[in-house]
Amino acid sequence: MLEIKGLEAAIGDKQILRGIDLVVPSGEVHAIMGPNGSGKSTLSYVLSGRPGYDVTGGTATFDDKDLLAMEPEARAALGVFLAFQYPVELPGVGNANFLRTALNAQRRARGEAEMPATDFLKFARAEMKRLSMPDDMLKRNVNVGFSGGEKKRNEVLQMALLKPRIAILDETDSGLDIDALKIVAEGVNTQRGPNFSALVITHYQRLLDYIVPDRVHVLSAGRIIRSGGPELAHELEANGYAGIVAEAA
Amino acid sequence: MPAVVETLDAVASVTEGGYKWGFSTDIEMDMAPKGLNEDIIRLISARKNEPEWLLAWRLKAYAAWLKMEEPDWAMVHHAPIDYQDLHYYAAPKKKPGPKSLDEVDPELLKMYEKLGIPLKERAILAGVEPEEGERLPIAIDAVFDSVSVATTFRDTLAKSGVIFCPISEAVLEHPELVQKYLGSVVPAGDNYFAALNSAVFTDGSFVFIPKGVRCPMELSTYFRINARNTGQFERTLIIVEDGGHVSYLEGCTAPQRDENQLHAAVVELVAMDDATIKYSTVQNWYPGDANGVGGIYNFVTKRGACRGARSKISWTQVETGSAITWKYPSCILQGDDSVGEFYSVAVTTNMQQADTGTKMIHIGKNTRSTIISKGISAGRSNNTYRGLVRVLPKADNARNFTQCDSLLIGDKCGAHTVPYIETRNASAKLEHEATTSKISDDQLFYCRSRGLSQEDAVGMIVNGFCREVLKELPMEFAVEAQKLLAVSLEGSVG
Ligand SMILES: Nc1ncnc2c1ncn2[C@@H]1O[C@H](COP(=O)(O)OP(=O)(O)OP(=O)(O)O)[C@@H](O)[C@H]1O
Ligand SMILES: [Mg+2]
Numbered sequence: 001m002l003e004i005k006g007l008e009a010a011i012g013d014k015q016i017l018r019g020i021d022l023v024v025p026s027g028e029v030h031a032i033m034g035p036n037g038s039g040k041s042t043l044s045y046v047l048s049g050r051p052g053y054d055v056t057g058g059t060a061t062f063d064d065k066d067l068l069a070m071e072p073e074a075r076a077a078l079g080v081f082l083a084f085q086y087p088v089e090l091p092g093v094g095n096a097n098f099l100r101t102a103l104n105a106q107r108r109a110r111g112e113a114e115m116p117a118t119d120f121l122k123f124a125r126a127e128m129k130r131l132s133m134p135d136d137m138l139k140r141n142v143n144v145g146f147s148g149g150e151k152k153r154n155e156v157l158q159m160a161l162l163k164p165r166i167a168i169l170d171e172t173d174s175g176l177d178i179d180a181l182k183i184v185a186e187g188v189n190t191q192r193g194p195n196f197s198a199l200v201i202t203h204y205q206r207l208l209d210y211i212v213p214d215r216v217h218v219l220s221a222g223r224i225i226r227s228g229g230p231e232l233a234h235e236l237e238a239n240g241y242a243g244i245v246a247e248a249a
Numbered sequence: 250m251p252a253v254v255e256t257l258d259a260v261a262s263v264t265e266g267g268y269k270w271g272f273s274t275d276i277e278m279d280m281a282p283k284g285l286n287e288d289i290i291r292l293i294s295a296r297k298n299e300p301e302w303l304l305a306w307r308l309k310a311y312a313a314w315l316k317m318e319e320p321d322w323a324m325v326h327h328a329p330i331d332y333q334d335l336h337y338y339a340a341p342k343k344k345p346g347p348k349s350l351d352e353v354d355p356e357l358l359k360m361y362e363k364l365g366i367p368l369k370e371r372a373i374l375a376g377v378e379p380e381e382g383e384r385l386p387i388a389i390d391a392v393f394d395s396v397s398v399a400t401t402f403r404d405t406l407a408k409s410g411v412i413f414c415p416i417s418e419a420v421l422e423h424p425e426l427v428q429k430y431l432g433s434v435v436p437a438g439d440n441y442f443a444a445l446n447s448a449v450f451t452d453g454s455f456v457f458i459p460k461g462v463r464c465p466m467e468l469s470t471y472f473r474i475n476a477r478n479t480g481q482f483e484r485t486l487i488i489v490e491d492g493g494h495v496s497y498l499e500g501c502t503a504p505q506r507d508e509n510q511l512h513a514a515v516v517e518l519v520a521m522d523d524a525t526i527k528y529s530t531v532q533n534w535y536p537g538d539a540n541g542v543g544g545i546y547n548f549v550t551k552r553g554a555c556r557g558a559r560s561k562i563s564w565t566q567v568e569t570g571s572a573i574t575w576k577y578p579s580c581i582l583q584g585d586d587s588v589g590e591f592y593s594v595a596v597t598t599n600m601q602q603a604d605t606g607t608k609m610i611h612i613g614k615n616t617r618s619t620i621i622s623k624g625i626s627a628g629r630s631n632n633t634y635r636g637l638v639r640v641l642p643k644a645d646n647a648r649n650f651t652q653c654d655s656l657l658i659g660d661k662c663g664a665h666t667v668p669y670i671e672t673r674n675a676s677a678k679l680e681h682e683a684t685t686s687k688i689s690d691d692q693l694f695y696c697r698s699r700g701l702s703q704e705d706a707v708g709m710i711v712n713g714f715c716r717e718v719l720k721e722l723p724m725e726f727a728v729e730a731q732k733l734l735a736v737s738l739e740g741s742v743g
Contacts, residue, residue, distance in 0.1 A: 050694050076700035088695035092713030101709065102699035109700065141713070158699065 001025050002047075002166055002197065006058035008222075009046045016042045018222035019058065024166070029188070029198045031208055031233060034219035035241050040201045041085050043219070044168045047199075048082040049075050062166065076102075077109035079165030083155035083172045085201075090142035095154070096124065098142045099161055106162065127160045130190070132183050148175035156187040167191070168199045173207040185210030205237035220245050280479070281338035287311065290448055293338050297417045297451075300424060310437035310447030317441045323604040324633040324665060325573045327546065330511060336479040337449045340396040387498075388413055390454045390470040392483055397452045402466065411464050411495075412457040416484055419455035426457055430488055434517035434554045434581070442513040442575075443550040446482045450515065453483035458493035458524075467723055472501040474534070474545065480511040487517070489524035491557060496527040498726055501570070505535050507543045509572060514549045522557030522584065527565070529722050530578075531730055533737075534570035539628075541600030544572025551578035552608075555587035555616075563590040564607065565721040567730045569737040572601060577635065579608035582616035582644075589618040592718040594730075596711075596737050597630030597662070606636035606667075611647035611677070620651040623715045626662035627738060633665040640677040647677040655685040656714050658707070658738070686714075708735030 002024040009017040016039045024030050032040055046053050047060060049072035060067045067075055090098065104114040115123070124138060133153055143151050152172050159167050169188070173181055188198060188211050200211060208216070208230060216232040217224045220241065225248035226232065236244070281292055290311055294304040319330070388402035390413065397415030406413050412423060420427050437447035454470040474481045489495055501512075512534060518526050528551075537544025547570075553562035564578040580589030591607035609618035618638065626632040632655065640647045655664035666683050688710050696706035712719065712731050719727050 048698050050698075051690065071703075072694060072697040073700050073702050076698055082698050084695065084698075088689075088691045090692060090695070090710060090713055092716035093709055098696075098699075098709065101705065102696075102701055105702065105705060106700035162699065 002060070002062050002199070004047075004058070004060045007043075007046070007060055008055065008057035009042060010054045010056050011042075011052060015056070016222050017046065020219075020222070020224055022217065022224060024197050024199060026165075026197050027192075027194045028214040029192065029200060029211060031200045031202060031211075031213040031216045032219055033202060033216065033233065033236055035245070038219045039222045040219055041170055042222075044082055044085075044170045044199070044201065047075075047168060048072060048080055073105065074109065076162075076164075077106045081159055081162055081164030081167045083152075083159060083167065083169040085170040085174070087143045087146075087151040087155055089144045091144050093142050094138075095140055095142050096121065096138040099124065099138075099158060102158075103161060124157075124161060127157060131157055131160065131187055132179075133157060149177060149180050152176055153180060153184065156184050159191070160187055163191070165195055166197045166199070168201070170201045171203065172200075173202050173204060181207065182210060205233045208233045218244055220248065223248075279338075279340045280336050283336055284333045285335070285337060285449065289337050293449060293451060296338060296340070297420070299417075299420055302428060303420060306432070306437065307448050310444050311449075313438035314441065314444035314448055317438075317444055319441050323575050323635070324631060324667075325575060325602040325604050327509070327573055330509075330546070332445075335511060337482070338451060339479040340393075340451075387467045387469050390415060390468075392452050392454070392470060392472045397454070400454075406465070406468075409465055410459040410462055412455065413468055414455055416453045416455040416486060417451075419457075419486075423455070423457070426488065427455070427486065430486055430517065430519055431484075432517075434519060434552050435515050435550050440550060442548040443515050446484060446513050446515045446550070449480075450482045450484035453485040453514070454487075455485075456487040456489075456495060456497060458489040458495050460490040461492045462490075463493070464495040467496050467498060469498040469500065472499065474501075474510055474512065480513065482512075483514045485514070485516040487526060487528070488519045489521065489526050491522040491524060493521075494525045496529070496723060498529040498531070498723060500531045500533070502533050502535070505538075505543065509537075509544055509546055510535075511546050512548070512571075514551075516549070516551040516578075518551075518553035518562055520553065520555050520557060520560035520562050520584075520587075523559045524557055525561045525563075526553060527563045527723075528553070528578070529726060530564075530566040530568070531722075531726060531733065532566065532568045532570055532574070533733060535572075536570045536599065536601050537572040539599045541572065544601075545570065547571035547574045547576065549574075549576040551576060552581065553579070553589070554581045555584050555589060555613075557587070558584040558613070559586045559588075560584050561588040561590070563588075563592070563721070565590075565592040565718065566594070566605075567715075567718070567722070567733065568593070568595040568603060568605060569733055571603075574601075574603040574605050576605050577607055579610070580618065581610045581612065582618065582647075583612045584616075585613040586615045587613055588616070590721075591618075591620045591622070591636075592721045593622045593634075594625070594715045594718045594734070595623070595632055595634075596625045596734060597627070597632045598737060599628040599630060601628075601630045603631070604633040604635055606634045608637040608639070609649060611638075611640040611644040611649070611674075614643065614645045615647075616644055617648040618650075620649070620653075621717050622651075622653045623718055624653070624655045624664055625658065625711055625714070625734075625738070626655070626664050627658035629661045631663040631665070633667060635667045635669075637669040637671070638679055639670075640672045640674050640679075642673045644674050645676050647674060647679075649677075649679045651679070651681045653681075653683045654714065655683075656711065657685065657687045704735070704739050707738055711735070711738060 004022040007020040100120045218226040390400040534545035595603045622634045624632040634653045638649045653666045
């Protein structure tokens, strides 16, 4: 279970998160929506431990472990996964090598046996098939020369292979064509179960037709100003944020 | 789980001081007194029972050296070297040049085992392919300070006509070959350090591949400096006759010592018609400590002559060690349609200085050369690529492609690119590309968010940066080199 209490964070002297309270119980999928610049990506970065943010108040725990005190790689080993809004290119680093190294680093950190190269390839190929990704994606360099949609799918592939306990998807639907959107949603839905939870950041109701959330939260100016069921997303789609933001002010 | 053990080893070695090859070995040594003069040269020559012509050649080189000045054009700085304060000969006291492995001092065998250098010949079963992950047999010449202590697989190689032995032995057993080719690519008076080497060289490897023979296994020389206050001056000579082929690899390490040690090697390659030489180096001499105390001065002259038509010489180097590296493996493209290649990764950390690159001299028609250089600088180090592409008047349709990429880690290090181009034939086509980049915080965080430690992330990104060069290494060594890169850079970020 992810528990965030009164979380505040700043970059330099710019306050971005201003007291976030959010609980995502194991097994649930929550959506986060909100205007551009409201702090959605910042929240995902703070939870996954990107350097450069000052946590100025509050706490964030996962299964009672203090996330904010852990290195990013320790959070990953604990089961926190972030699908980046803007995936990063790693020239010269083969995708298969990257993924296997990551998987085995996590396994080592958890005291589990490493997965041999041949097993990994079988496993990766099977997952790729499910995500309708061409095999050559494994041979290519991480995100180098990938189209926008391919990069997003590659993030979902990583999630499928690393099998996190909580996945934070930061606008993974942006830039996807409709078929890719369904595939990505399918990727998340197959992970759903009592030991998996997700925080899905999106601007579009459309994704939530395929990944039906348990709860929807609206983030504005660094605070959650409204929470509700899936119907809240429909309301936002119809009316925009103006009303809710004015109401909260 | 070997990978875990390996990681633990790597970590332990780093906490012990960063260089895991830094131990020294207690061996009774036969040392020449300190100093350099004609008598010392006579002593070296006598120790090796050399013929008169070679002693004369050495003395001539020494006379030339005395008149030369140490070069100062490289972007490196060091206190003056006292050439009289060195031992020019150091050999384990047991019988020099044992004929079989059983005669090698067990202490030495232990040391090579510790370095992971297999000196035991494993039986090769006729017709049985090695299983996946199993090492292919590699013939190794092990040079310890001034002498070769063992050369493996010599009999197997001899069956195909390949000669692979210490050069000191080649001088005695194949004098006609040595006399014909020694100094034919790097003349004794070529430069300050080459002249010094010609005067005092002690051992090194000799390779001869006869007409039409593809050398049946990788050849490798492993250099180890052990003794204190000694210089290592090895000399390697590789000759490949028409249509022959050889892949050769050298590796080097040294104990961790407070004083600087001088290593001034000369390597000469000769490729005749349709011959191919692939020469790979993994240079990991002791680099000195974080404050720049100690470490090897690596002043090396390496040059290959593509004498024959359609011949090819390919240099691949991974340079992670040494306090100072001064080396420019070069190709003289004399034969028509000959090909020269230079693939280089040079890593400098802490206070290391590297000034390295290549020279491609296009003499014959349709000669082609490729230069790929990857420089990685961290700490307060300085890394310079210096390269020359020269096209002579008769070299019609010469082609060169040069790519120099620099990667900076941190903001206290330096990267410099100094390309020289001289063209005296209008049909030449030369391309040059250069980039400088940094490991970005985004790349590091992306890797870490997937579970990689900071150090593994750096290793991964750096290996990616060097991929074009690493893929030129023989398979087995590529893996070693990748690990070496990662270990060399440990602690340099964050
Ligand atoms: N490195 C930075 N330096 C200064 N301000 C920053 C930095 N990174 C983000 N911000 C600011 O923090 C605020 C929140 O940014 P964030 O990326 O979290 O928004 P978001 O909700 O993800 O927006 P979008 O929907 O456009 O992705 C913005 O005003 C942004 O300009
Ligand atoms: Mg965002």
